[in-house]
Amino acid sequence: MKLTLKIWRQKNNKAKGELKTYPIDGIEGDMSFLEMLDVLNEGLINKGEEPVVFDHDCREGICGSCSLQINGEPHGPDRLVTTCQLHMRMFNDGDTIVIEPFRAKAFPVIKDLVVDRSAFDRIQQAGGYISVNTSGNTIDANSIPVNKHDADESFNAAACIGCGACVAACKNASAMLFTSAKISQFALLPQGRIEATERALNMVKQMDLEGFGNCTNTGACEIECPKGITLVSIARMNREFMSASLEGPLSNVWSKKG
Amino acid sequence: MSKLDSKIPKGPIADKWTKHKNDIHLVNPANKRNIDVIVIGTGLAGGSAAATLAELGYNVKTFCYQDSPRRAHSIAAQGGINAAKNYQGDGDSIYRLFYDTVKGGDYRSRESNTWRLAEVSANIIDQCVAQGVPFAREYGGMLDNRSFGGVLVSRTFYAKGQTGQQLLLGAYAAMNRQINRGKITPYNRHEMLDLVIVDGKARGIIARDLVSGEIERHSAHAVVIASGGYGNVFYLSTNAMGSNVTASWKIHKRGAYFANPCYTQIHPTCIPVSGDHQSKLTLMSESLRNDGRIWVPKKKEDAEAIRSGKKKPNDLSAEERDYYLERRYPSFGNLVPRDVASRAAKERCDAGFGVNKTGQAVFLDFASAIERFGKERAGIHGNHNPSKEEVTKLGKQVIEEKYGNLFQMYEKIVDQNPYETPMMIYPAVHYTMGGIWVDYNLQSTITGCYVLGEANFSDHGANRLGASALMQGLADGYFVLPYTIGDYLSKDIKTGEIPTDTKEFDEAENKIRELLEKLINNKGTHSVDHFHKKLGQIMWNKCGMARNAEDLKSAMVDIKALREEFWRDVKVPGEMNEMNAELEKATRVADFLELGELFAKDALHRNESAGGHFREEYQTDEGEALRDDENFMYVAAWEYTGDPGNEVLHKEELDYENIEVKARSYK
Numbered sequence: 056m057k058l059t060l061k062i063w064r065q066k067n068n069k070a071k072g073e074l075k076t077y078p079i080d081g082i083e084g085d086m087s088f089l090e091m092l093d094v095l096n097e098g099l100i101n102k103g104e105e106p107v108v109f110d111h112d113c114r115e116g117i118c119g120s121c122s123l124q125i126n127g128e129p130h131g132p133d134r135l136v137t138t139c140q141l142h143m144r145m146f147n148d149g150d151t152i153v154i155e156p157f158r159a160k161a162f163p164v165i166k167d168l169v170v171d172r173s174a175f176d177r178i179q180q181a182g183g184y185i186s187v188n189t190s191g192n193t194i195d196a197n198s199i200p201v202n203k204h205d206a207d208e209s210f211n212a213a214a215c216i217g218c219g220a221c222v223a224a225c226k227n228a229s230a231m232l233f234t235s236a237k238i239s240q241f242a243l244l245p246q247g248r249i250e251a252t253e254r255a256l257n258m259v260k261q262m263d264l265e266g267f268g269n270c271t272n273t274g275a276c277e278i279e280c281p282k283g284i285t286l287v288s289i290a291r292m293n294r295e296f297m298s299a300s301l302e303g304p305l306s307n308v309w310s311k312k313g
Numbered sequence: 314m315s316k317l318d319s320k321i322p323k324g325p326i327a328d329k330w331t332k333h334k335n336d337i338h339l340v341n342p343a344n345k346r347n348i349d350v351i352v353i354g355t356g357l358a359g360g361s362a363a364a365t366l367a368e369l370g371y372n373v374k375t376f377c378y379q380d381s382p383r384r385a386h387s388i389a390a391q392g393g394i395n396a397a398k399n400y401q402g403d404g405d406s407i408y409r410l411f412y413d414t415v416k417g418g419d420y421r422s423r424e425s426n427t428w429r430l431a432e433v434s435a436n437i438i439d440q441c442v443a444q445g446v447p448f449a450r451e452y453g454g455m456l457d458n459r460s461f462g463g464v465l466v467s468r469t470f471y472a473k474g475q476t477g478q479q480l481l482l483g484a485y486a487a488m489n490r491q492i493n494r495g496k497i498t499p500y501n502r503h504e505m506l507d508l509v510i511v512d513g514k515a516r517g518i519i520a521r522d523l524v525s526g527e528i529e530r531h532s533a534h535a536v537v538i539a540s541g542g543y544g545n546v547f548y549l550s551t552n553a554m555g556s557n558v559t560a561s562w563k564i565h566k567r568g569a570y571f572a573n574p575c576y577t578q579i580h581p582t583c584i585p586v587s588g589d590h591q592s593k594l595t596l597m598s599e600s601l602r603n604d605g606r607i608w609v610p611k612k613k614e615d616a617e618a619i620r621s622g623k624k625k626p627n628d629l630s631a632e633e634r635d636y637y638l639e640r641r642y643p644s645f646g647n648l649v650p651r652d653v654a655s656r657a658a659k660e661r662c663d664a665g666f667g668v669n670k671t672g673q674a675v676f677l678d679f680a681s682a683i684e685r686f687g688k689e690r691a692g693i694h695g696n697h698n699p700s701k702e703e704v705t706k707l708g709k710q711v712i713e714e715k716y717g718n719l720f721q722m723y724e725k726i727v728d729q730n731p732y733e734t735p736m737m738i739y740p741a742v743h744y745t746m747g748g749i750w751v752d753y754n755l756q757s758t759i760t761g762c763y764v765l766g767e768a769n770f771s772d773h774g775a776n777r778l779g780a781s782a783l784m785q786g787l788a789d790g791y792f793v794l795p796y797t798i799g800d801y802l803s804k805d806i807k808t809g810e811i812p813t814d815t816k817e818f819d820e821a822e823n824k825i826r827e828l829l830e831k832l833i834n835n836k837g838t839h840s841v842d843h844f845h846k847k848l849g850q851i852m853w854n855k856c857g858m859a860r861n862a863e864d865l866k867s868a869m870v871d872i873k874a875l876r877e878e879f880w881r882d883v884k885v886p887g888e889m890n891e892m893n894a895e896l897e898k899a900t901r902v903a904d905f906l907e908l909g910e911l912f913a914k915d916a917l918h919r920n921e922s923a924g925g926h927f928r929e930e931y932q933t934d935e936g937e938a939l940r941d942d943e944n945f946m947y948v949a950a951w952e953y954t955g956d957p958g959n960e961v962l963h964k965e966e967l968d969y970e971n972i973e974v975k976a977r978s979y980k
């Protein structure tokens with residue numbers, strides 16, 4: 056396959072970026088998208104040019120590092136896959152492919168295609184855990200039976216890889232799908248119920264502080280999410296959040312917001 | 314003169330750990346506030362250790378090269394985690410888990426450590442469930458189990474094919490709680506490049522901020538290394554692209570002995586290599602061997618016909634298939650340990666029965682399982698006379714519930730639907746049992762430098778059983794290190810903060826600056842990957858699944874020559890003071906090029922076959938590994954002397970008091 060790549064190049068956080076054009080040849084359908092970029096980079100290095108920087112690690116769709124906007128879609132045209140699992144057989148000889156970083160105010164570009172997603176970490180630090188000690192002095196794992204359906208639903212929410220495609224897909228750059236997946240994962244389990252209210256309040260508050268946009272229910276996030284996280288999570292979060300507001304804050308998070 | 318004191322506590326094996334914990338010096342909570350600990354790595358081992366140390370009250374700094382702790386390579390673990398819970402009532406016990414692990418490791422692990430691992434295993438599951446890890450459950454609400462290779466009980470807990478992800482998110486959540494409390498300061502996108510030793514003790518590190526490129530000094534009272542395994546020395550492996558040996562290798566060069574580097578696990582069920590562009594290999598979890606049957610055609614003609622596309626696998630009847638694992642190992646069948654399964658696949662493919670274009674693949678077939686599960690599920694739904702279509706549909710549903718993400722992954726990569734046609738698989742480098750030598754307290758031969766998880770030489774001997782790396786990482790991090798490190802730190806309550814403006818930090822920082830400048834200014838003709846791929850080829854061809862003295866000797870020569878070429882001719886574009894992915898790769902590959910030589914040397918010196926280390930010269934008539942207990946029942950711990958080809962060997966003799974040492978048999 057012969058392709059024309061238009062790739063976002065940006066020296067650093069402060070520099071102005073631009074799309075640069077790179078023709079490339081000899082691409083096979085069995086290559087993954089990132090292996091295609093490896094071929095490009097090897098060529099650039101040999102020519103004495105700077106290779107394109109992008110985030111990646113596991114290359115099997117689980118670490119959530121890879122994060123490319125491909126022809127306007129986060130993780131490209133295939134469904135339920137990350138960029139690293141996207142294969143070149145999805146493209147045709149002669150195609151032009153535009154490759155950009157995930158765009159959002161809360162995800163500033165670091166260099167080329169690499170963005171800063173530490174906002175996601177901070178949302179989780181604000182409450183994405185169950186407050187138990189890690190001493191191992193706890194009750195036997197089977198002493199609280201968990202309904203299989205709830206356990207499966209919790210797992211489905213917990214399958215979120217924190218890639219940020221949902222944010223990049225959303226015209227408002229909202230992080231609702233991500234945050235709601237995290238809140239749901241715990242809220243669905245008896246162990247997580249205890250702090251559910253406070254968790255929802257704290258995480259949503261942090262999400263707002265990070266500068267993510269509002270959710271206007273367009274559902275673009277659900278379509279682009281590589282792990283099949285659905286809008287049901289958002290509904291669940293809203294429910295959790297509503298009841299949290301009604302019950303009144305357990306801590307003073309709410310008053311601090313004002 | 315050997316420094317190897319394994320510090321195994323006295324007394325009966327079942328009491329050692331409890332007694333040891335009671336004997337350990339404690340640090341009072343007020344004093345813990347004055348003590349700093351650096352943790353390198355935020356995988357299961359580092360993440361769980363950091364969270365627990367912070368919870369105890371120490372000031373913890375964590376480091377990882379990814380942009381978030383949650384992306385450590387543990388996230389990719391698929392199949393499950395072992396624990397001697399005996400929830401299935403199938404006769405499991407601490408002893409049995411201990412026994413399986415020692416036998417699985419071909420009698421090359423330290424008995425006392427393995428026992429402790431089995432002892433704390435049950436606690437791990439309790440802990441993780443309390444933290445909200447959504448393990449798979451049965452309809453009655455109880456935890457479900459599956460089986461892994463090399464054992465006869467069902468003791469593996471799992472969360473679909475994403476067990477590592479769920480466990481790591483648990484450890485990450487525990488870290489987040491401590492970050493929120495201000496007890497952990499995370500340094501993400503930071504790479505440790507050297508260890509700083511002051512007065513004989515590990516007191517800090519030199520790290521590079523991978524965003525700004527700045528070189529930083531960090532001090533602490535103890536340094537914990539949990540940086541994962543070194544499988545990427547083979548270039549192609551199931552490890553993440555960034556997995557590396559740098560942290561381990563740098564402490565090795567500063568005095569930590571490196572144990573059993575040649576013990577590598579080649580995993581039997583991975584997606585075969587498709588071409589030269591390949592950047593990594595993808596594992597298909599061992600859990601698939603619970604339900605998948607491995608076969609190749611009985612007749613060479615059929616294998617050829619399948620290779621050329623003239624026949625499809627489903628065209629062959631049961632009689633025309635050779636389920637070679639079930640044939641050779643009737644009692645364990647498809648669930649023999651990994652080393653055995655891998656060698657058996659290689660044997661069939663070398664003999665001409667391989668089933669893909671390159672002849673380097675065997676089938677993993679789910680047709681029987683789909684039928685079996687389909688009938689069972691139909692029965693549960695009250696349909697006792699289901700049609701074939703109903704059975705297939707329900708059966709596929711069950712398989713999807715169990716392995717959905719793996720099947721999807723396979724289909725995306727290979728472009729074939731494994732629900733309809735058998736998967737094609739081949740062995741690939743997966744895990745390294747070797748690593749930094751540690752004593753019972755997980756302390757290396759450098760005082761104050763502890764090593765956890767896959768980075769240490771671990772409890773798995775010469776071969777690790779499936780689902781036991783996650784167990785070990787979490788055992789080390791949650792339950793072992795937090796106790797043992799206290800004993801050491803109890804002497805540091807009055808030390809005060811360790812200054813970083815000392816000559817030791819100057820020396821270490823200058824060395825790293827020189828190294829980085831040399832790489833940037835080298836301006837050679839070939840990329841880092843060029844050298845890494847070449848190293849990988851040498852390793853795979855000469856230090857891979859089957860080794861012999863002649864190849865190993867030539868591997869040592871080749872690797873040394875390649876290393877010299879690297880330093881002459883490598884080309885690293887860009888600058889030091891910026892995000893520079895090529896520079897990151899360069900420092901890692903430079904270390905792999907040294908480790909590789911020691912690896913070959915270790916494999917050459919071990920004149921026996923044990924577990925994953927198979928020497929062609931030492932095998933039984935039936936092609937099974939042949940140990941030499943008289944001469945090699947020891948841990949080989951290597952001391953760096955300035956040149957990886959000339960390291961000095963130290964031996965830790967292994968004593969087995971609680972288990973009878975026998976030839977390993979899975980027949």
Ligand SMILES: Cc1cc2nc3c(=O)[nH]c(=O)nc-3n(C[C@H](O)[C@H](O)[C@H](O)COP(=O)(O)OP(=O)(O)OC[C@H]3O[C@@H](n4cnc5c(N)ncnc54)[C@H](O)[C@@H]3O)c2cc1C
Nearest residue numbers: 354355356357358378387392393505541766767780782783
């Ligand atoms: C595909 C796959 C599937 C697996 N499935 C299973 C399974 O089902 N069951 C099982 O028991 N085991 C499994 N394993 C093995 C198991 O996952 C690993 O052995 C284990 O997770 C290793 O954990 P760790 O904490 O030691 O290291 P890792 O999780 O590899 O973490 C290493 C950490 O160190 C950091 N790091 C490395 N170098 C540096 C440096 N120089 N500076 C700063 N930070 C650094 C990294 O950023 C990372 O945070 C699997 C392995 C693979 C590859």
Ligand code: SF4
Nearest residue numbers: 215216218219221280
């Ligand atoms: S919800 Fe989906 S798209 Fe968003 S971060 Fe999680 S996995 Fe990525």
Ligand code: FES
Nearest residue numbers: 112114119121139
């Ligand atoms: S590189 Fe890990 S998800 Fe793509």
